[in-house]
Amino acid sequence: MSLIQSKGEKATRQGFSDALMELGKENPDVVVLGGDVSGSVKVDAFAKAYPDRFFSVGVAEADMMGIAAGLALVGKIPIASAYGEFAAGRPFDQIRQSIAYSEMPVKICASHSGITVGPDGATHQSLEDMALMRVLPHMTVISPCDYLETKRAVKASLGITKGPVYMRYFRDNTPMFTDESTPFEIGKANTLAEGKDATVIAAGLQVWEAVQAAEELLKEKISVRVLNMHTIKPLDKQAILKAAKETGAIVTAEDHQIHCGLGSAVAEYLAQSMPTPQEFVAVNDTFGESGNGKDLMKKYGIDKDAIISAVKRVLKRKK
Amino acid sequence: MSLIQSKGEKATRQGFSDALMELGKENPDVVVLGGDVSGSVKVDAFAKAYPDRFFSVGVAEADMMGIAAGLALVGKIPIASAYGEFAAGRPFDQIRQSIAYSEMPVKICASHSGITVGPDGATHQSLEDMALMRVLPHMTVISPCDYLETKRAVKASLGITKGPVYMRYFRDNTPMFTDESTPFEIGKANTLAEGKDATVIAAGLQVWEAVQAAEELLKEKISVRVLNMHTIKPLDKQAILKAAKETGAIVTAEDHQIHCGLGSAVAEYLAQSMPTPQEFVAVNDTFGESGNGKDLMKKYGIDKDAIISAVKRVLKRKK
Amino acid sequence: MPQSNTQKLDHKGLEEMARQIRRDIIKMLLISESGHSGGPLGVADIFSSMYFNVLRHDPKNHNWPERDYFFLSAGHLAPVWYATLARAGYFPIQELTTLRKINTRLQGHPAPAYTHGLPGVEIASGSLGQGMSIAVGCAIGLRLDKKPNRVYVLHGDGELDEGQIWEGMMTASHYGLDNLIAIVDRNFCQIDNRTDKVMQLEPLSDKWRSFGWNVLECDGHKIPDFLDAIGKAKEHMGKPSVVIAKTFMGRGVSFMEDDYRWHGVPPNLEQAKKALSELNPTEFGDFIEFDWEKELVTAK
Amino acid sequence: MPQSNTQKLDHKGLEEMARQIRRDIIKMLLISESGHSGGPLGVADIFSSMYFNVLRHDPKNHNWPERDYFFLSAGHLAPVWYATLARAGYFPIQELTTLRKINTRLQGHPAPAYTHGLPGVEIASGSLGQGMSIAVGCAIGLRLDKKPNRVYVLHGDGELDEGQIWEGMMTASHYGLDNLIAIVDRNFCQIDNRTDKVMQLEPLSDKWRSFGWNVLECDGHKIPDFLDAIGKAKEHMGKPSVVIAKTFMGRGVSFMEDDYRWHGVPPNLEQAKKALSELNPTEFGDFIEFDWEKELVTAK
């Protein structure tokens, strides 16, 4: 028996790209900024279809964020596109002042996030971006789990008209397992599997890993709830509290440093509401390296197997 | 009865400055970089005394961090000085790649951190810097509590020869309450007051607020342990675990956003070891504003009174 | 096309207004006991010229869609901006007494209208070097909508050390944004020292030219000269223009003039008295009268 | 003063070595199935010249205190650097097969010797625009110690869009760092398109000159021309020098030459065969022989 089926693979960044094409058609105010990585982050299709609404700003991410703010000021809906590290880390102070503090409705769309960037290595693997964006007031932070959810998240982000949105997604092709009937609402976690022994709260690529882990654990008679926490900020506190109350044990799973990410957000909240044993599946305070995405997920302990052991560890700690 | 006496006031940034003067004398490899705020961050004395080892780099913090890395590479001990936001946020990607990933022994010394920067307002109040630096592998993060501890921390940071150190301290004059006999070791929390009902884990200016809070609470027969967690990373897990075990209730206090800072670090660790009720005294996910330091500490809920209410809240939650 | 909804002042009026703005700055800073004297005094002539002659704007309707956009990239110059905005009618002039105080709309560095409610401020500044990019985005957006509004951005010279400005300059020239005019407050001073000591900027005009800009130099204290430069900048097609305005930090107050040590310090009581005695009262009148005998009790 | 501990090659030897490095790049990328072809092929002549003629260095003692420092600011050019370092004797040439594989020292973007153990790499790069500042720090440090070592930093032209480079250029000139030589790989290409389409850089030499640099232009594929430019740069006193070397992306492989679409793509089997057939074998010999019949089974 399997909890959820996947129907082939497609890249989350393609979801972003396809959403852009629809938005370009629907909304003449949507403008896209490219930082000389248009093919990789897949804004090239938009650039071709709407050349007058695409602006190349060169390899200059700080400038890109300021330009986005200026465009927002005159009523445009700017989509700033870059790799995770260059979308969040390089222009942090610019995002902070010109966008977050100034509450500009800019969409910062970060492809190539996390360790699965793969062969490019550590400099290109943004494992800190959720921390950087989550700590900023007024910022909405979204980490969708597959192609379709990315597409829906990008489209839904236009509904946020006050303050910016940061969206992180990935380079590789990954399993598609949500469909149009899957609930998706910014700020509301989505329960992918019910369970009573523990809850895995996952974001991004770790959602599918969590589903697989839950399936395997079921064979060992361990019943695990899986929450897709696609919105890191604002956090769905209700869903977390419910999980803590009903299952009494939490595992968080993310493609991010162990500090300051999703796990951290959950721990912060539970410490203030209902302290609960929690295990972290995350990159353990180290930089990444070259390799293919799957191998790296294994080596850095953020795959299905890591989730399975974390669930077993947390169950031992459960009272 | 008072737990600890303060002996006058002096600015933590003066502690940095005085340490620099001693280091300049003791160690010919110490070089200082100034980003056109030399008087405010108090590297002007060093610049005057050792003009050949002081380099003005203009208002260019990204450049400053790269230059620091280059100097470290040829065996110098570079001290990069700036305000908190411009020391951590503006050059984040440069610190990440050229310093943290490259493990360069650069000392990033951030004066004017936190909300007590005061009248300059939100753009200058770095409430996110602990998050940014804590999430970086190889980074040591220190937040000393008064003039002397800052001086000692700066001097002790030279003992860290692999990887960088980020140090945050403040603009205003603040009570001096540590002396040479006060224990100070990087990575080791310092117990300032014993107590059994709850523990306040504080850093920076909130240490003194915590001491005062403990004193007032004692009058109400509430006995509070006060930990000076001057090192945010690496975290003194032993001291935290001991506090959780022995007092069963934690309050964290810091001049930082509520997310990703000291409170977050403590919550992350306790969730993994011993879930414990915790209340956060921190800036509640909002930008600061102009005003004087003391008024802002009150308005943004990070002063003694805020700690007192947090202790009372956490005691209600304690089992 | 609707014209500016403010009355334009002539050269003499602009000079008089500039002097009044300088008086306002001294008084504001005396009350706030914190803030920047030197830079703001140095650009009072420029601000007077901009808000009472150059800009199309409507102080009573700060979101007027036909307005020119003005960005203060060097956010620490806020006092001169606030005084000018108040004088132009954006908000009650009495509010200048609240500079840098808790709960004020007059933040130490500018905070935008729709978050902090101060009309006339479009976006935050204070962390240096960010205004050029914002101006570029704004100019691109206006051009997309085929709108004639102009975009102005004012930079400090020390601020030009920040690389982001050069990124933005490149982009502005790449897109030939002739609806964008930058103004550089070339006072040869920054915090630590004179600019050539802190970080050499010369040959500054060559730098801008090599980045594809139309460069105009002028004396930032000679109002006709400045207006002339702005006029030429407006006429220049196909390229963004920059007006490099030579100024003196602390202009108008003898003991502050051309002295970088006045970058970020407010005057004390004695100094404020002396400064005001050098800046004759104007027809526009002060926003507050101090009772010097009682050492400001009225103001606090 | 000790001289370089490597044997210098003459012009013909340098050309031959450059061709070998190009062959190595093709083979490395074919094996890694990921990485950048265009830029690395374009600067093979420069790398050959630097490591077999210009630099004072000791491949067997990569921390030799008398060495010149070489920084690759455009970290994506790693393949040409790795091939050159291996050919110069920094590490076993067979290790080139590990490019971009898990656990390798040959990271997709360079990781430093003392963290990842690859001799010859001083510091990380990959996030563009950071090398100039590092070079400046290094040059200042060497000057402080009155050491004669020179500092070289190589930039891509698209990389010059990053403002941090202009910050570093200003600082280098402010301190008159004549022990610093920058090299720009002026191939007029970056990822999205030709540089003038993505972000206009011209007049590039004027930009560097206005930032206080001594500017030398040369043909980056004519080795004597390049060496001549470097020679002049070394002699120039009082200012940092930049060698703007005109190159073609993908140089040496007909179907890649001057085509920006080859910026970040490795060749497939067919393309690699064709590329190698255009790059004659050299006296230095390949680091791996492919069994083309078996479609690379030996290599994988």
Ligand SMILES: Cc1ncc(C[n+]2csc(CCOP(=O)(O)OP(=O)(O)O)c2C)c(N)n1
């Ligand atoms: C990113 C950043 N770094 C540093 C500062 C601190 N700072 C404020 S004003 C200033 C000097 C700017 O010089 P200039 O632009 O010439 O202004 P002037 O002194 O002439 O008023 C500096 C370094 C800042 N506000 N932002």
Ligand SMILES: Cc1ncc(C[n+]2csc(CCOP(=O)(O)OP(=O)(O)O)c2C)c(N)n1
């Ligand atoms: C800060 C940063 N932004 C974006 C990138 C992605 N990137 C890698 S190479 C490159 C193009 C650089 O162009 P150029 O320097 O001319 O190199 P060439 O294409 O000629 O090899 C870009 C945008 C990066 N590595 N770092």
Ligand SMILES: [Mg+2]
């Ligand atoms: Mg100036």
Ligand SMILES: [Mg+2]
């Ligand atoms: Mg190029």
